[in-house]
Amino acid sequence: MAKILVIAEHRDGVLSEGTLELCKAAKEIATGLGAEPAAAVFAKDDAIANEVAKYIPEVFLVADAAVEVYTADAYTQAAKAVADAQDIKGVLIAHSYDGVDFAAKIAMALDCGIVSNCNKAAVDGGNVIFTRNTYNGKIQEERKVNTDKFVATFEKGAYEVEEAGGAGSVSAVSASFSDIRTSVKEVIETMAGSVDISQAKVIVAGGRGLKDGDKYKEVILPLAEKLGAEYAGSRPVIDSGWIDPARQVGQSGKTVTPDLYLAAGISGAIQHVAGMKGAQCIVAINKDPEAPIFNIATYGIVGDLFEVIPAMMENL
């Protein structure tokens, strides 16, 4: 039977949570298509594969020193080996940093369409209809492939995490590797800093809507101080050097789960939301009523943050 194949993601011996979300997605899609869910693990040994087998019935393991460290070339060759050995209908990959680096290459190797950055998949008459964010999350669209096979990448949080409990099989697939053109020298930490915002109970975060670094400091810092909060920012704030990189919230920064997260002038791009959606209460202040941040906030004020925040200060 045809397989819907999750490509497991792991680093330093740790399986990513996104992989467990993909296991859930694979089961749903496979059920709709009359296919079987499976996963592929590319690693130096069988440790990760044995872990993945708790979440999905069948695991194909390419165990080779060539895939001990991720590279796009080695992962593509390993995926091709699994696709050649098995009847693969669809490949599911996390829309993560590694996933973005190799998913399109696997689609090229399988000569099939890729729908990337999806948040939902529904099966309709043998076709998988993918829903995905566009226009910075303001608009969603549906797409499908017109090739026999498909590759799809899913944004973090698109599916619930699959529960462990199964005892899937692990079978080895042999692959030969050649011409791996990138070599990984080292992995470095770029956010080393004295502050750890991930433990804060209250966070006041500013975004592009603050306009410049001076205004950020004038508006955000006093509010953070008054609330006994840590201050933080979205990517543009860090890119522009207004605050320390250790204070970045989002996919490329910290993940935070405070009681209160106040987002001022932050549009709510998925990369930012990934880092703060676990907050208990989210307040969004933004002048754009269509900003996607309002779709996940608890309370929202559509207005000029330069008027709203000083007015808040008077009430605190």
Next chain:
Amino acid sequence: MKIVVCLKQVPDMESKFKIIDDSKIDESQIAFKINDFDNYAVEAALQLKEKNGGEVIIVSAGPDRAAKDIRQAFAMGADWGIHINDPAVYEGDNFVIASALVKAIESIGDVDLILTGVMAEDIQAAVTGVMVADLMGIPHSTNVVKLEVDGSNYTVNRELEGGLNEVIALAGPAVFSIQSGINEPRYPTLPGIMKAKKKKLDAKSAADLGVAAEAKIEFIKMFFPVSDSMAEIIEGDPATAAATLVDKLKNEAKVI
């Protein structure tokens, strides 16, 4: 160094979006600009040219309106460009567009380096650059936040989750997708804007470039997201709304 930057013109994301027939954006309400990530790619290319000599060539697929933003990159300092202004290409999927970009890049010849933004802000696919590399049979790296060149050897930092960077070495020619924050994109100067008007911009069709690729994915429809957890919007003038918010945070959510 001969450096190509693949650039896309996109809507300003703060525009008021209207959808026509579930299938397209009403462009009459939209201001267009260079894709934000591509601005960083242009700046990275210009800095490499300033250090190592050579030229920076813009390759872009898009309707006639895209010429404005290709010339914006010229005004920043890019030397010339190819504008694939054929709907058979720019209305195609990522594979068709990547195939056309490759044909355009091959028509330039002897290109050392190809830079793109990490993704286009409108379609948010983040696949075209990787496809370009694959079609050309050259290596790539994505989400590049640091880029150093020594002859034809490159050392790049690839961004990972949680503030980690992977340091990668590879030999060119190569494709890098450039992440925001790698540099501070320059603004065009007035002399730059004057010069940009005279720089060469070749318009090409799919037939001119010999593009025969066919789409592998299909668009079905577009719609505004429906959230089941939409915020409670607090109405009123700023003072009233702010007072209500503080009250709710204290007495309803009990988080301050």
